[in-house]
Amino acid sequence: MEQEESQGIIKNPTSKNTFKMIAFENAFNQVVQHTLDLGNETVALLNSTGRILSEDIKADRDFPPFNRSTKDGIVIAFSAIEKGITRFKIEGVLSAGMPQQSLSTETNCLEIMTGAVLPKQADTIVMYEETEIEDGWATLKNIPKKGQNIHGQGSEEQKGAILLKKGTEITAAAIGVLASVGKKDVLVKKLPKICVVSTGNELVEIHETPLPHQIRKSNSLSLAAALEKVKIIPTLLHIADDKKTIETELEKAFSKYDVVMLSGGVSKGKFDFIPDALANLGIEKIFHRVAQRPGKPFWFGIQKEKQKVVFSFPGNPVSTFANYHVYFLPWLKKSLGLEVEKESVILDEAIQPHPSLTLFIQVTTQWKEGKLLAKTIKGNGSGDLVSLALADGFIRVPQGGEEIAQNTVFDFIVAS
Structure with missing residues (x-):
């Protein structure tokens, strides 16, 4: 040759x-x-998983859109702590989904559930586990830190920020982001x-x-x-x-x-x-x-x-x-505008290349001590369907004359 x-x-x-x-x-x-x-096409949100975005997805408002509670407990004004007050009269209960309320006085508190909007005139949330509640009063067990247990408005992303870039593959997690900004229909690369x-x-x-x-x-x-x-x-x-x-x-x-x-x-x-x-x-x-x-x-x-x-x-x-x-x-x-990423695997045996042909050898793989190792499958040629079903993919063996040693790294083509 x-x-x-x-x-x-x-x-x-x-x-x-x-x-x-x-x-x-x-x-x-x-x-x-x-x-x-x-080109591009528009598909329904729930049909977009696995597709490639053709537009940048921006926040239509701050994330989160309001100061919200991250714990179940009571919400107080920290100015009361600075005055030595540790016992508060409970004046109501706040749940997620309620419009913003107001704390009437710093000597009172409101019970608040996870996800609820932080009320006006309040700035600190104390978990139930750190309080004793009896007869409509809440007593603190420990002195809290000002501003604790609050997820601040815009602390994740601010309005106008790019949340998902054009060219991103839409995953199940990305569906949640798209839903949160109201993307009922999504512009994607046409297949x-x-x-x-x-x-x-x-x-x-x-x-x-x-x-x-x-x-x-x-x-x-x-x-x-x-x-x-x-x-x-x-x-x-x-x-x-x-x-x-x-x-x-x-x-x-x-x-x-x-x-x-x-x-x-x-x-x-x-x-x-x-x-x-x-x-x-x-x-x-x-x-x-x-x-x-x-x-x-x-x-x-x-x-x-x-x-x-x-x-x-x-x-x-x-x-x-x-x-x-x-x-x-x-x-x-x-x-689709994506990068073709190479994967590699360590062959757990020596192998003889072909002098003039690139070989694609079927292998099984396993992780061992943080390394992906492969073993060849001894099939019966290119008509062997059974060996194909057992393989995790193919290694690419470049042409050559000398045997390639055990533990050599090869390009790995995942096949499933």
Whole structure:
């Protein structure tokens, strides 16, 4: 094998069927450079979890909006303490949700519950545990500190302050912030509309009993489940291995969807019609075949004018699953304006790299003494669905000749 370093291409000059493979690093960079910006949309607050904010969220008033009690107890004027008064007549009870009241005199107190508005002419709250209450009078057990147990108005954030920045992922906690400023509807980054396409005459529906030469569909359903985790509900489409049918159905898909994600039909077999069909439909091939394992036949292309992107993965389950996490998820993050953060793991064993391919090895992980450790899973190739279900993700093993020692840190791609 020889490598053309300047183009990131690897080729096999001795093969009768000449092919070129793009290096993994080059393939990855190409994918994340061809992102889509689909604009924004407004969604209901409770439908916004996991979406990306397209606006700064500002405080519409001070946080908290009034001086409030943080304890159940009594509220007094500290000026009474300064005069030596430690016994107070109770003149009423304040609860959360009541309008602000007033303390009539410094020799009296009010009972106050957590969250209630601090009354006028009062400035200190004493917990019930620090008082003795009898016959409508409250006696202090200890001398309090002035201003204690009060959550001051604007002490968290002041009106106009940015609470959540544009580009923030909306979490369950963020929903609470959005609700507190009255955001019934939220402006978020629009997600791509995706069609997941499976091909192959050997595939049957999951409720069917396959004949000896058939298998049930699995890749498209795994992809659909993975997409739902990032808030995308894809459309599933199956196309038989027929040249004309493939081209017709893909043309329909491109008219409706931003991303077409295919599984199968991109290798070098006589019934792998996808690359030719995509070319006939005006989809520009960015690359086809990557120097990696699994997922070598990966095909990636775009249609610039109509803003269409194609991820055409190999048909083997592990290849499809690996390429989805290695390429598509970073592409989606970049399209939504997010940083692609790298994760790492320590491999708890030595490993032999491939001399010319980047390897994505399935691993299980566990935390030990504050470190995330990984162990490889000995699967049975890229068609092994069972090993895929056991894996926590993949480590990326760069190409090379020498064995890599135990306890080496590798890039880790979480897969779930």
